[in-house]
Structures are given as C-alpha cells and as structure tokens.
Amino acid sequence: MFPIVQAQFLAPDVKRFVIEAPRIAKAYRAGQFVILRVYDKGERVPLTISEADAAAGTIAIIVQGVGKTTKLLNTLEAGQSILDVVGPLGRPSEIKSYGTVVVIGGGVGTAIAYPTAVAMKKAGNRVVTILGARTKGLLILEEQLRSTSDELFVMTDDGSYGEKGLVTRKLAELVDGGAAIGLVLAIGPIPMMRAVAEATRPRTIHTMVSLNPIMVDGTGMCGGCRVMAGGKSQFACVDGPEFDAHEVDFGLLMQRNAMYREREKQELAEFEAQQQHATMCAEIGGACKVENQQR
Amino acid sequence: MPEQPPETRGGNFKEVNLGLEAHAAQAEAQRCLTCASGACTHGCPVGVKVREFVDLVLAGEYLAAAKKIREDNVLPAITGRVCPQEDQCEGACVMGRKAAPLAIGYLERFVADWEREHGQVGLPTIPPPTGKKIAIVGSGPAALSCAGDLVQRGHAVTVFEALHEIGGVLIYGIPEFRLPKDIVREEVENLAKMGVKFETNVVVGKTVTLDALMQEEGYHAVFVATGAGLPQFMNIPGENLNGVYSANEFLTRVNLLRAYDAGFDQPVFDCRGKDVVVVGGGNVAMDAVRTALRLGAKNARLVYRRSEEEMPARKEEVHHAKDEGVQFMMLTNPTAFLGDEKGWLQKVRCVRMELGEADASGRRSPKPVPGSEFEVEAAMAIVAVGTTANPLVQQTTPDLRTRKGGYIEAEPETLRTSKRGVFAGGDIVTGAATVILAMGAGRKAAAGIDAYLQSGAW
Numbered sequence: 001m002f003p004i005v006q007a008q009f010l011a012p013d014v015k016r017f018v019i020e021a022p023r024i025a026k027a028y029r030a031g032q033f034v035i036l037r038v039y040d041k042g043e044r045v046p047l048t049i050s051e052a053d054a055a056a057g058t059i060a061i062i063v064q065g066v067g068k069t070t071k072l073l074n075t076l077e078a079g080q081s082i083l084d085v086v087g088p089l090g091r092p093s094e095i096k097s098y099g100t101v102v103v104i105g106g107g108v109g110t111a112i113a114y115p116t117a118v119a120m121k122k123a124g125n126r127v128v129t130i131l132g133a134r135t136k137g138l139l140i141l142e143e144q145l146r147s148t149s150d151e152l153f154v155m156t157d158d159g160s161y162g163e164k165g166l167v168t169r170k171l172a173e174l175v176d177g178g179a180a181i182g183l184v185l186a187i188g189p190i191p192m193m194r195a196v197a198e199a200t201r202p203r204t205i206h207t208m209v210s211l212n213p214i215m216v217d218g219t220g221m222c223g224g225c226r227v228m229a230g231g232k233s234q235f236a237c238v239d240g241p242e243f244d245a246h247e248v249d250f251g252l253l254m255q256r257n258a259m260y261r262e263r264e265k266q267e268l269a270e271f272e273a274q275q276q277h278a279t280m281c282a283e284i285g286g287a288c289k290v291e292n293q294q295r
Numbered sequence: 296m297p298e299q300p301p302e303t304r305g306g307n308f309k310e311v312n313l314g315l316e317a318h319a320a321q322a323e324a325q326r327c328l329t330c331a332s333g334a335c336t337h338g339c340p341v342g343v344k345v346r347e348f349v350d351l352v353l354a355g356e357y358l359a360a361a362k363k364i365r366e367d368n369v370l371p372a373i374t375g376r377v378c379p380q381e382d383q384c385e386g387a388c389v390m391g392r393k394a395a396p397l398a399i400g401y402l403e404r405f406v407a408d409w410e411r412e413h414g415q416v417g418l419p420t421i422p423p424p425t426g427k428k429i430a431i432v433g434s435g436p437a438a439l440s441c442a443g444d445l446v447q448r449g450h451a452v453t454v455f456e457a458l459h460e461i462g463g464v465l466i467y468g469i470p471e472f473r474l475p476k477d478i479v480r481e482e483v484e485n486l487a488k489m490g491v492k493f494e495t496n497v498v499v500g501k502t503v504t505l506d507a508l509m510q511e512e513g514y515h516a517v518f519v520a521t522g523a524g525l526p527q528f529m530n531i532p533g534e535n536l537n538g539v540y541s542a543n544e545f546l547t548r549v550n551l552l553r554a555y556d557a558g559f560d561q562p563v564f565d566c567r568g569k570d571v572v573v574v575g576g577g578n579v580a581m582d583a584v585r586t587a588l589r590l591g592a593k594n595a596r597l598v599y600r601r602s603e604e605e606m607p608a609r610k611e612e613v614h615h616a617k618d619e620g621v622q623f624m625m626l627t628n629p630t631a632f633l634g635d636e637k638g639w640l641q642k643v644r645c646v647r648m649e650l651g652e653a654d655a656s657g658r659r660s661p662k663p664v665p666g667s668e669f670e671v672e673a674a675m676a677i678v679a680v681g682t683t684a685n686p687l688v689q690q691t692t693p694d695l696r697t698r699k700g701g702y703i704e705a706e707p708e709t710l711r712t713s714k715r716g717v718f719a720g721g722d723i724v725t726g727a728a729t730v731i732l733a734m735g736a737g738r739k740a741a742a743g744i745d746a747y748l749q750s751g752a753w
C-alpha cells in the first residue's frame with residue numbers, strides 16, 4: 001500500500017497527489033512514469049511522475065479524471081492509500097545543454113512536461129515555455145513553470161487568458177522570429193503533438209514528444225504499448241516514453257488508443273451511475289443497499 | 296485422470312483435470328515395481344524421491360508422502376499439474392518400456408492436493424539464522440524454488456517482483472484452467488510461513504539496482520531469475536492493427552488481471568462470436584487458443600508452420616485443445632495481417648508450408664509452398680512465437696556478462712555470473728523452458744549461493 005500524503009484539485013477533474021513511495025522517489029529522473037492500481041479489481045494505468053522528493057520519500061502525480069480508474073483515483077484523499085504503485089519506469093528525458101529549449105504543454109500534458117523543464121533549466125538551458133489550454137480554468141502549473149522558464153506564453157482556445165489560439169501559432173512566431181532552438185519538447189493531446197511535429201519538421205528542429213499508449217505491465221513484457229517510431233515497432237514503456245516527434249506514426253497511436261473505447265465508455269457510465277447513487281443515498285442519510293464495488 | 300467434459304469446460308475457466316480419488320491413487324501406487332534403478336528420480340530436474348513418496352502413498356500416509364516431496368520440491372501442487380512428466384520422471388520409468396509408465400505426476404498432484412485439503416502442510420523445519428541476506432529478483436518458479444531451499448539453510452531471503460502479485464509466469468502466464476491461481480497463492484503463503492519475505496512492485500534495474508541491493512541494502516548475494524518475458528513478434532505487415540496481441544499481453548490481461556471476470560476493470564478484446572487465430576505451436580500458444588475458446592470465440596484456430604508432430608506443446612494439452620474444439624491449421628504460416636480502414640484486424644493472410652531438411656534444432660525446417668496463399672477470417676490474432684530475455688537488470692548492471700540475445704552467462708554447476716555475489720538461473724540463462732527446469736536451476740543456485748556464503752571465495 002502506498003499512502004497518500006497530500007491531495008488537492010488544481011483544476012476541475014485535475015488532481016495532484018503526493019504519495020509515499022521511497023524507492024521510486026530515490027530512483028526517479030525527469031521523464032519517468034509509474035503504473036498504479038487503485039483497488040484489487042482495478043486495471044493498471046500509467047501516469048507520469050511530476051515531482052519527487054528523495055529525502056521525504058515521496059513522489060507527486062497529477063491526474064486528469066477521464067475514465068473510470070482516473071475518476072476513482074480522484075475521489076481519494078490524503079490519509080487513504082493506493083494499492084499498487086510501481087516505477088520509475090521508462091527511459092528518463094535526455095537532459096543536456098541544447099541552448100534554447102522550447103517546452104510545450106497542452107492540457108494535463110503540462111504536468112508531464114514540468115519536471116523536464118525544471119531539469120533542462122538546471123542543466124543551463126534557456127527555457128521558453130508555451131502552455132495551451134481550452135480555457136483559463138483548465139490551466140495548471142503556470143506559476144511553477146513561470147519560475148523555471150526564461151519566457152512563458154499562455155495560449156487558450158477561447159482567449160479567456162493569455163493569447164487566443166493554438167500553441168503551434170506561438171511556436172511558429174518564435175521560429176519565424178529567428179530564434180535558435182536546440183530542442184522542442186511537446187507533451188499534450190496527440191493532435192497537438194502531431195501539429196508541433198509538422199511545424200518543426202521543415203526546419204529540422206530536434207523535437208521530442210512523450211507518448212501515452214495503452215500499457216499493462218510497463219516493463220516490456222506485453223508489447224501492448226507498441227508504437228511505430230523510425231519505421232520500426234518499439235515499446236513505449238521501455239524504449240520511450242519519449243520519441244523523436246519526426247519519426248512517430250501518430251495515426252497508429254490514435255488508432256491503438258481507441259481499442260477499448262466502447263468498453264471504457266461503458267465502465268465510466270456504470271461508475272458514474274454508482275457514484276451518483278451513493279451521493280443521493282448520503283444526502284437522504286439512508287443505508288445504501290447497493291454494494292459498493294469500488295472500495 | 297478424470298476430466299471436466301469438453302463440452303462443459305470449453306465455457307468455463309475451471310480446472311480441466313479433476314485429480315485422482317484416494318482409491319485410484321492407491322491402485323496406481325501398487326503398480327510401482329519398486330525397482331532399484333532410481334531412474335525416475337534421476338529423470339526429475341529437482342530430484343524428487345519418487346520411490347519413497349510412492350511407498351508412503353501405498354501405506355496410506357499421504358501427508359508424509361507430501362512432506363517427502365517437499366524435501367526436494369517446494370511447489371508440488373504446481374509441478375503435479377504443469378510438469379511434462381512424459382519427458383522426465385515418467386519418461387524414465389522402467390515400466391514404460393513395456394506398458395504405461397507409473398503416473399507419477401498424478402500421484403504427486405494427489406498427495407499435494409490431499410495435503411492442501413486437509414490443511415496440514417508438512418513444512419520443513421527452519422534452522423537458526425545464519426545472518427546472511429539474499430535478494431531474489433523475480434518470483435517465478437526458479438525464484439520460489441531457490442527461496443525455499445535458502446530459507447531451509449537458515450538464510451534470510453527477500454523476493455522482489457515487478458508485478459503486483461507473486462508467482463511470475465505461474466500467475467500471469469499459465470491459465471486458471473490448467474493451474475488454479477489459489478494453488479499458487481497457497482504455495483507462496485507456505486513459503487512466507489517458512490520465512491521468505493516478498494516485496495511486490497519492485498522492478499530491479501529500475502526501482503533499485505543490483506549494486507544498490509548489495510552495497511546499500513546489505514544483501515550478501517543476489518539470484519537473478521527474471522525469466523524470458525519479452526514477446527517476439529513476426530515483423531510482418533499489419534502486426535500493429537487493433538486486435539493483434541502478443542500471447543503475453545493476452546494471457547496477462549486474462550490471468551493476472553482477470554479480464555474474463557466482469558467484476559474486474561481490465562479489458563480484453565471481446566472474443567464472443569468472433570474468429571480468433573493463434574500463431575505458434577508451444578504450450579503458450581495452446582494456453583492462448585484454449586483461453587480464446589473459453590472467452591467465447593466462434594472459431595479458435597491454431598496456425599503452426601510445422602506439422603503436429605513437431606509441436607513443442609505437451610501432448611496432453613494438444614489432446615485437451617482438440618477435444619474442446621480448437622481447429623488445428625498445421626503447415627501454415629501467416630504472411631500479413633489485414634485490417635479495415637479504421638485499423639481493426641479482419642483477416643490473416645497465410646501461406647501453406649512443407650517440411651524440408653532437418654535444421655539446427657533437429658526438426659525439419661518448413662518452407663513456403665509457392666502460390667499457396669489464402670486468407671483466414673480473424674477479428675483477433677494472438678502471436679505466440681516465443682519470447683526473449685528480460686533486459687532490465689542487465690541494462691543497469693554493466694559488469695554482468697551476457698551472451699547473444701541478452702541472456703545472462705552463468706557457470707553451469709554453480710550458476711555464478713561474471714559479477715561477484717550474483718547468481719542467475721532459469722529462463723534468463725537458458726531461454727524459455729519449463730517450470731520444472733527453472734525450479735531445478737533455482738535449487739542449483741541455492742546450493743551455489745550457500746557454498747559461496749560459507750566459504751566467501753568467488
């Protein structure tokens with residue numbers, strides 16, 4: 001069991017957890033992830049580590065509630081525990097001196113980009129950050145990234161904060177403005193990463209993306225997370241999760257991520273119906289007769 | 296051995312073999328010629344004292360018989376189910392020259408089950424602590440057998456497992472209908488009672504390195520038994536279509552994460568009413584195709600490039616699969632997976648094969664018959680064409696010498712590696728083999744580690 005030390009929402013449906021996991025905290029390097037299981041009938045889901053404190057023996061993860069498992073996870077509070085947490089998995093980000101590094105975080109992808117941005121800054125790079133979100137309320141880690149970035153731009157789809165438009169527009173401005181960029185790191189929804197890859201390809205700017213395929217064990221044992229990169233099949237859990245954006249087959253990634261969509265929808269609907277029922281029961285103060293299967 | 300009838304068992308995940316009744320076990324034990332050859336014991340990779348335990352069965356002393364087996368084999372209820380006895384103890388039995396050999400596997404299973412059902416497991420006595428600590432990496436059969444032997448010599452043993460449950464391939468690989476998971480859990484529980492410590496969710500090589508275990512956590516020796524768990528694919532077109540799985544992924548979802556049980560969240564491809572093709576001819580392929588059948592496949596087909604004779608799977612499994620309705624497509628090899636515009640598998644393109652000259656493995660090598668391509672309907676395909684070494688320990692332990700394919704080099708007798716204090720055995724040394732061979736390696740490693748800890752000489 002892995003005790004939760006802190007838990008708070010950063011945005012609607014986006015929650016940050018600090019978890020006791022001393023071995024993982026000690027071994028962690030930026031770019032790595034954990035796989036966790038919330039309860040004994042739960043599935044295994046991968047989540048990127050956003051911070052680690054080796055001295056305190058804790059790691060932090062930021063979770064967006066999109067499916068049953070992540071929504072269930074987001075109902076947990078400090079003092080409760082997560083059944084299984086294993087890691088740190090995957091290859092760490094390649095941290096070295098690139099000159100200028102442009103870090104692009106889309107939505108909750110910002111949480112994944114954050115530790116690498118910090119490590120890049122520490123390694124002496126000039127860090128320019130572009131954050132993208134649908135709307136102001138969904139923006140996360142702006143303050144933290146501002147303090148680690150030499151420049152920071154915020155792009156919102158609805159123009160409610162920062163500039164209105166997509167992250168690729170800001171990237172194009174920087175590139176057209178003649179900025180010498182050593183590395184672009186883009187983490188966010190697949191269409192965003194693909195658009196960034198297309199934007200930097202003509203200028204052959206080295207671009208990395210962090211991929212999020214479906215995983216089971218996270219140790220290279222099942223091959224469920226295979227992606228096409230550089231014309232060959234690779235396992236994101238052990239060969240990634242970061243890949244050269246110009247070599248990734250994003251279409252295949254989207255196709256494979258849709259493999260269980262119907263089942264996922266069904267599981268989520270059942271879970272939400274149960275949650276709703278439990279809330280109603282609590283409101284009328286009745287003893288709930290529906291067996292709570294979640295915990 | 297009584298079995299669940301094929302028409303019933305094809306629809307459930309309960310065990311196929313039902314085990315012997317006491318009177319049947321008695322009758323079988325009487326058949327033992329009590330010869331002096333000891334061939335059965337020599338035929339066993341862990342050296343179970345077959346004649347002695349069979350004598351105890353005959354005397355009706357089933358608990359004593361089980362205890363006798365446990366002296367050499369810490370997992371009797373498991374090996375009694377999954378060992379290829381026909382190649383080992385039973386293959387060596389003197390009676391086998393003229394008649395059916397003694398059914399040693401069934402007898403082993405009988406006494407182990409008797410012991411479980413009567414709740415009086417004959418666990419060995421543990422000597423006083425030696426003060427030596429040993430880390431075992433992995434929790435499959437090699438690891439468990441090594442752990443059992445080492446605690447019986449008074450050493451402190453901790454087993455580190457990457458997944459969330461102990462047992463390795465016994466949990467994630469072998470299906471419930473061949474090896475019920477409760478039995479694995481009980482055997483693990485028995486080892487825990489003997490003093491073995493288990494730590495799940497530790498990927499040695501990632502969570503902690505071998506060097507850190509020895510230098511920072513004070514382990515005096517390490518046994519690496521991480522297995523050959525990396526799936527091989529065929530590198531043919533369409534292998535990344537939705538619906539194409541490695542056998543490892545399919546079986547892990549079903550066995551470890553119980554995707555067949557609606558009460559669990561882990562999804563697996565919905566086989567109901569669909570055509571499923573499994574590629575391969577070993578025990579893993581057999582496990583996968585029989586699992587697909589139980590998940591409701593309309594047609595469960597096994598595609599294998601050689602003929603049935605060359606199939607490495609156990610005869611009993613082949614026989615069970617056929618009875619259950621698995622369709623065997625021998626001398627057939629896939630050349631491409633074909634999908635629809637959304638990336639879902641629809642068909643497997645295959646070519647007929649014929650057998651030519653014997654190859655390095657001694658088996659006749661298959662060659663495609665020109666112009667014989669055809670297509671098989673398939674909504675799901677499972678690739679079970681072998682596995683290779685798990686690389687995670689080796690990647691972060693540069694002074695651990697490996698050979699081609701990433702397997703760890705170990706001295707054959709002591710199982711010592713190139714790194715002081717580190718031993719390796721099982722599939723990570725030999726490549727994919729059987730549960731009992733891995734257990735044999737575990738015993739050998741335990742002896743090697745014990746000798747090293749006593750002498751201190753490397």
